[in-house]
Amino acid sequence: MEEGERDSGLRLTELLAAFSLATDLGMGQPMEHVLRSWAIATRLGDHLDVDPEERAALYYVATLAWVGCVADTPEVATWFGDDIAFRSDSYQVDFAGLPLLGFMLRHVGTGSPALQRLRLSANLVVTGGKGIQLGLMSHCLTTAQMAERLGLGAGVCGALQQMFTRWDGQGVPNDVGGDAIAFSMRLFHLADTVEVFHRAEGVDAAVAVARARRGTHFDPTVVDAFCALAPEVLGDTATEPDWNVVLAQEPALQTRLTERELDAALEAMADFTDLRSPSRAGHSRAVADLVARAAADIGLARPAVVALRRAGLLHDIGLHGIPATILDKPGPLSASESERLRMHTYYTERMLSRPPALARIGAVASLAQERCDGSGYHRGLSGPAIGVSGRLLAAACAYRAMTEPRSYRPAMTAKQAAAELHAEVRAGRLDVDAVEAVLAAAGQRQGRRRAGPAGLTPREIEVLQLIARGASTRRVAQGLHITSKTAETHIERIYAKTGASTRSTVTLFAMKNGLLDSFEPLDP
Known part of the structure; x- marks a missing residue:
């Protein structure tokens, strides 16, 4: 079997559950809002005799419905300032007619000077919000495109293009309403809103908002069924389920991804993450490819290279929780803005914390902003605590960011970026071997292939990783498919190059130089 066709150990549903946490933050909601909304919609759908195919589609509709918000983030920020705060507040309004116009006028130009707010308000009234409608349509088309990239069917893709429709036909597109809206989307429309009100104010508030929007935003039949069963359908906010267990109990959601499908899904997530900021377009893919080349060049084992590329794809997923007004600010960030930005690596780690196969990627992805002198974030790790993958x-992330334009500076040339990385090495913030490997992979260095610390070859690093974990000479030979004599020769050379005399001292050398984080245990 080809490597790409092997079982990755991950289901698409698990990956989308993780990505939905990013969507939650982008909407200004607590993590697991989308998953709770899906559960509400599913329980309600069971009472309305949703067929099995629609039930499966409902999960993908719920977890992807808000993904497209990244597509209109720059436009939302231009009109309303903090895009996350704007979306959070939008749950309080029935998005049509005068209530919608009033909501937008109250929020237009937030954070801008008074004259700018006045200009934006006038433009909004004169144009009737046409620019915003185009943004909503872009959202829907972008979301449907992601569904297509994930291999989901026409039923899911079609429903996702109806995210901003309304039962009364006053949504976007405004020629779609009533029964023409996919039933899965009608269920999600209600569930998405009532979850917010239930979590904040309880069952009565959830029922009240459903009744208030009956026949306008929401399908009357869905509302009536919900109001009759609200306590049962809403569940208990004090009891948070284990979502991995819940998903494992859904027969239609058990399809596992192949290694190739997993990479394609992660690439889609990376591309959508970069849409949050125009200047970051393509950043995550570029980092992933660069760091994978560097890792391969210094001889990391194939599983470590694959994991590191995947970590590169996801290292910025936490930026979904940072408003565009900070990501694209043209000047220096304030202290509070800097602190908020520093949270994005924490968000990355938390989003990718489950299941274990994804957590291993997240553990590395969250290290992108750590620095060898302890000045990085979010953990403030230093020295040996940052393994070779993290370094x-x-x-790689620093190099790519320097060679890309940002709102506060133009892109550096490759030569300027190389000089800046070397300055970071001299300051003790970046590791010299990691920087040289990245620059070589970026075409900034020519010549012989670099050796590891103390001149260790790639094979010797593999042997060192094994003996540091307690493997005998025989086990090293078995694990690397070499003879015991060859393994013994490698071990002797390792001791000679590192100056170690015992297993404990050579293990300390490995830890100090961050050589153990790519270790994959041998089969018993």
Whole structure:
């Protein structure tokens, strides 16, 4: 079997559950809002005799419905300032007619000077919000495109293009309403809103908002069924389920991804993450490819290279929780803005914390902003606490960011970026070996292939990783498919190059140089 066709150990549903946490933050909601909305919609759908195919589609509709908000983030920020705060507040309004216009006028130009707010308000009234409608349509088309990239069917893709429709036909597009809206989307429309009110104010508030929007935003039949069963359908906010267990109990959601499908899904997530900021377009893919080349060049084992590329794809997923007004600010960030930005690596780690196969990627992805002197974030790790994968990722991310334009500076040339990385090495913030490996992979260095610390070859690093974990000479030979004599020769050379005399001292050398984080245990 080809490597790409092997079982990755991950289901698409698990991956989308993780990505939905990013969507939650982008909507200004607590993590697991989308998953709770899906559960509400599913329980309600069971009472309305939703067929099995529609039930499966409902999960993908719920977890992807808000993904497209990244597509209109720059436009929302231009009109309303903090895009996350705007979306959070939008749950309080029935989005049509005068209530919608009043809501937009109250929020237009937030954070801008008074004259700018006045100009934006006038433009909004004169144009009737046409620019905003185009943004909503872009949202829907972008979301449907992601569904297509994930291999989901026409039923899901079609429903996702109806995210901003309304039962009364006053949504976007305004020629779609009533029964023409996919039933899965009608269920989600209600569930998405009542979850917010239930979590904040209880069952009565959830029922009240459903009744208030009956026949306008929401399908009357869906509302009536919900109001009759609200306590049962809403569940208990004090009891948070284990979503991995819940998903495992859904027969239609058990399809596992192949290694190739997993990479394609992660690439889609990376591309959508970069849409949050125009200047970051393509950043995550570029970091992933660069760090993978660097890792391969210094001889990391194939599983470590694959994991590191995947970590590169996801290292910025936490930026979904940072408003565009900070990401694209043209000047220096304030202290509070800097602190908020520093949270994005924490968000990355938390979003990717489950299941274990994804957590291993997240653990590396969250290291992109750590620095060897402890000045990085979010953990403030230093020295040996940052393994070789983390050091490589930090250097690759820094290099790519420098060679890309940002709202506060133009892109650096490759030569300027190389000089800046070397300055970071001299300051003790980036690792010299990681920087040289990244620059070589970026075409900034020519010549012989670099050796590891103390001149260790790639094979010797593999042997060192094994003996540091307690493997005997025989086990090293078995694990690497070499003879015991060859393994013994490698071990002797390792001791000679590192100056170690015992297993404990050579293990300390490995830890100090961050050589153990790519270790994959041998089969028993």
